[in-house]
Amino acid sequence: MRSIALLALAALSLAADRPPSPFTIDEILGLPQPDNLVASPTGSAVAWTFNERGVRNLYAASGPEFRVRRLTSYTSDDGQELTQVSFSRDGQWIVYVRGGDHGSARTGSPPNPAHATEAPKVQIWAVSLAGGAPRLVGDGDSPAVSPDGSRVAVVRDRRIWIAPIGGGSARPEPAFFAGGSSEAPAWSPDGRSLAFVSDRGDHSFIGVFTPGQPIRYLAPSTARDSTPQWSPDGRRIVFLRQPGVGGPPRAPLVDVVTPWSLIVARFEASSGLDGNEPQVATVLESGDPPDPILRHPGGIAPRWAGDGTLVFLSYRDGWPHLYSIPPSGGRPLLLTPGPFMVEHFTISADGRSAIYTANTGPDQADIDRRHLFTVRVSGGSPTALTAGNGIEWSPAPLADSQLLALLHADPRRPPLPGLMPVGGGAIRALAADHIPPDFPASRLVVPEPVTFKTSDGVEVHAQLFKPIGFEGRRPAIVYVHGGGPRQMLLAWHDRWEYANDYGVNQALANRGFLVLAVNYRLSVGYGRAFEFPEHTGTRGTSEYLDVLAAGRYLQARPDVDPARIGVWGASYGGYLTALALGRNSDVFAAGVDVHGVHDRLRAPSPAELAHALVGDGLTEADLRRALEVAFASSPIAAVPTWRSPVLLIHGDDDRVVDFRQTIDLERRLRDKGVRVEVLVLPDDVHDPLLWRNWRTSMRAAVEFFERELGRPH
Numbered sequence: 001m002r003s004i005a006l007l008a009l010a011a012l013s014l015a016a017d018r019p020p021s022p023f024t025i026d027e028i029l030g031l032p033q034p035d036n037l038v039a040s041p042t043g044s045a046v047a048w049t050f051n052e053r054g055v056r057n058l059y060a061a062s063g064p065e066f067r068v069r070r071l072t073s074y075t076s077d078d079g080q081e082l083t084q085v086s087f088s089r090d091g092q093w094i095v096y097v098r099g100g101d102h103g104s105a106r107t108g109s110p111p112n113p114a115h116a117t118e119a120p121k122v123q124i125w126a127v128s129l130a131g132g133a134p135r136l137v138g139d140g141d142s143p144a145v146s147p148d149g150s151r152v153a154v155v156r157d158r159r160i161w162i163a164p165i166g167g168g169s170a171r172p173e174p175a176f177f178a179g180g181s182s183e184a185p186a187w188s189p190d191g192r193s194l195a196f197v198s199d200r201g202d203h204s205f206i207g208v209f210t211p212g213q214p215i216r217y218l219a220p221s222t223a224r225d226s227t228p229q230w231s232p233d234g235r236r237i238v239f240l241r242q243p244g245v246g247g248p249p250r251a252p253l254v255d256v257v258t259p260w261s262l263i264v265a266r267f268e269a270s271s272g273l274d275g276n277e278p279q280v281a282t283v284l285e286s287g288d289p290p291d292p293i294l295r296h297p298g299g300i301a302p303r304w305a306g307d308g309t310l311v312f313l314s315y316r317d318g319w320p321h322l323y324s325i326p327p328s329g330g331r332p333l334l335l336t337p338g339p340f341m342v343e344h345f346t347i348s349a350d351g352r353s354a355i356y357t358a359n360t361g362p363d364q365a366d367i368d369r370r371h372l373f374t375v376r377v378s379g380g381s382p383t384a385l386t387a388g389n390g391i392e393w394s395p396a397p398l399a400d401s402q403l404l405a406l407l408h409a410d411p412r413r414p415p416l417p418g419l420m421p422v423g424g425g426a427i428r429a430l431a432a433d434h435i436p437p438d439f440p441a442s443r444l445v446v447p448e449p450v451t452f453k454t455s456d457g458v459e460v461h462a463q464l465f466k467p468i469g470f471e472g473r474r475p476a477i478v479y480v481h482g483g484g485p486r487q488m489l490l491a492w493h494d495r496w497e498y499a500n501d502y503g504v505n506q507a508l509a510n511r512g513f514l515v516l517a518v519n520y521r522l523s524v525g526y527g528r529a530f531e532f533p534e535h536t537g538t539r540g541t542s543e544y545l546d547v548l549a550a551g552r553y554l555q556a557r558p559d560v561d562p563a564r565i566g567v568w569g570a571s572y573g574g575y576l577t578a579l580a581l582g583r584n585s586d587v588f589a590a591g592v593d594v595h596g597v598h599d600r601l602r603a604p605s606p607a608e609l610a611h612a613l614v615g616d617g618l619t620e621a622d623l624r625r626a627l628e629v630a631f632a633s634s635p636i637a638a639v640p641t642w643r644s645p646v647l648l649i650h651g652d653d654d655r656v657v658d659f660r661q662t663i664d665l666e667r668r669l670r671d672k673g674v675r676v677e678v679l680v681l682p683d684d685v686h687d688p689l690l691w692r693n694w695r696t697s698m699r700a701a702v703e704f705f706e707r708e709l710g711r712p713h
Contacts, residue, residue: 565589
């Protein structure tokens with residue numbers, strides 16, 4: 001018997017050392033992608049969206065059974081987003097936006113990636129939690145459901161409109177007339193008034209509209225005011241204030257952080273919104289030098305706790321942490337001390353605690369994960385709610401204060417919604433049957449955390465995807481994430497576009513490539529000094545040293561062929577990929593550049609030139625030096641030394657990176673004699689809205705690396 005057991009163990013060991021069977025790009029990108037998780041303000045219901053191979057639908061589950069139900073019936077990969085999901089206060093309706101490109105700040109007609117012969121629209125819909133067909137609320141964006149659940153405030157044509165939530169024959173009507181562009185509607189808790197942003201271009205106000213009264217602007221100034229939020233009792237509004245356009249010209253090579261402040265407007269209890277002007281006070285300022293929290297993915301995110309305390313994010317101690325402060329101001333109370341990042345947070349159903357995601361835990365590698373924690377807004381020790389080798393995010397406490405909804409994933413299992421006790425415990429996955437039967441979870445590798453030093457002594461974190469069962473030296477690839485302020489993780493990512501990239505890195509490892517995902521300086525998760533270093537981007541591209549160090553790290557490994565190292569990335573990752581191929585073709589033998597920026601020159605404005613001529617804070621030498629550094633920081637400056645072949649991928653309706661960037665680089669490289677392949681996605685945007693475009697692009701990327709670097713054996 002003992003010999004049989006040993007033979008069985010030996011067989012298992014041999015199987016573990018063999019390469020797993022190959023899977024397709026369609027299979028690995030077939031994961032269900034949940035997003036927009038919200039909990040009902042009453043009862044025990046949750047809702048979210050699923051993107052399943054481009055088919056986007058709204059789902060919900062209600063207690064006590066939490067049986068998953070699909071509430072919409074969209075059937076095609078048509079590129080129409082589902083975003084901004086919210087419940088009515090009574091929990092009976094769910095409102096959502098269909099259409100648009102909410103990953104872009106550029107306005108314009110809605111994207112049409114599926115080439116429909118009728119122009120797509122951005123529309124607001126409502127569907128009953130009990131079931132039934134969705135009802136069109138109206139064209140528009142940024143919906144805000146009234147507290148009584150009967151109306152929706154929407155933004156359309158630079159105005160705020162009011163529409164009945166059930167649709168029907170009643171038509172949306174303009175709520176009021178105001179100068180500028182009216183945006184970001186927010187109902188008062190009693191539903192009598194709307195706070196909104198009145199954008200005037202170079203400055204903006206916070207306005208309050210109450211039917212039958214003139215609009216009141218809260219402490220109007222030359223500043224840009226935004227993000228109004230009512231306190232639970234409806235007596236206060238907090239908003240963010242930043243300087244308006246203007247001031248002395250700034251030296252282009254100096255990174256200047258914009259100052260900010262939190263303002264609270266307090267309405268007298270005796271007269272309320274019908275009385276005199278509110279008392280307005282600054283409760284928090286950004287300091288000197290200013291706190292850079294507005295550049296953090298979560299922003300400052302001020303939220304009211306149940307007792308009227310304000311909770312917010314700040315870099316006051318060098319890390320993005322949670323603080324609380326009374327609405328009257330005072331010294332902020334640090335709630336989450338330690339060398340880690342708080343990324344996002346919400347307030348518990350009882351209003352007494354904050355629930356947040358952070359890259360910390362008992363394992364040193366948790367710096368490259370996300371776990372959930374809770375802390376009282378009055379202070380005290382935080383409590384860990386989750387741990388392990390997975391990641392957890394988007395906490396949504398249920399109204400009964402007993403359960404917490406969340407999204408979660410691990411290195412092999414893709415993201416799913418789930419439920420857990422609000423005080424911590426086992427996670428119950430919802431909709432696990434939506435993982436396709438052909439999804440290759442068992443054939444995925446578990447990435448390993450690695451660190452290495454750059455030529456200027458900076459320690460860089462990365463994740464290594466090490467193929468199973470391949471012998472000898474093999475080709476390797478450096479993956480460079482986009483954004484700048486992002487972080488790749490040791491599991492399926494919490495952002496859908498980077499979850500796709502994680503899947504592609506797994507596909508490359510499945511084919512025998514060793515893949516290194518590098519979190520270069522500018523990445524979040526490693527503290528203020530790493531996230532906001534000097535001389536990055538158009539001021540010198542010091543972050544490129546991290547990408548080069550990643551390539552040299554791979555070259556030094558005994559299992560890597562140093563002559564067969566590739567590089568790929570999208571957006572900012574595409575920019576750094578192009579820099580790598582241009583500056584260091586001796587290290588990077590081939591690359592895939594997805595909608596990267598290639599020319600970072602910005603022509604000085606006539607006003608800047610005029611101010612430089614008269615010596616108002618700028619000189620001609622300042623502008624000339626800035627142009628020289630910006631050009632040297634551009635991939636086009638490295639074309640003379642660029643030898644490695646490249647695949648360029650770009651959607652021609654990209655509203656973040658101009659399509660001209662790819663046209664220009666292609667022409668320069670062809671003139672130089674560099675081998676260039678191009679894949680154009682007509683009518684698609686920065687992060688493709690069509691799943692089939694992701695599939696086509698990533699298939700092309702993998703095949704390109706197999707051709708140029710040779711398929712591992």
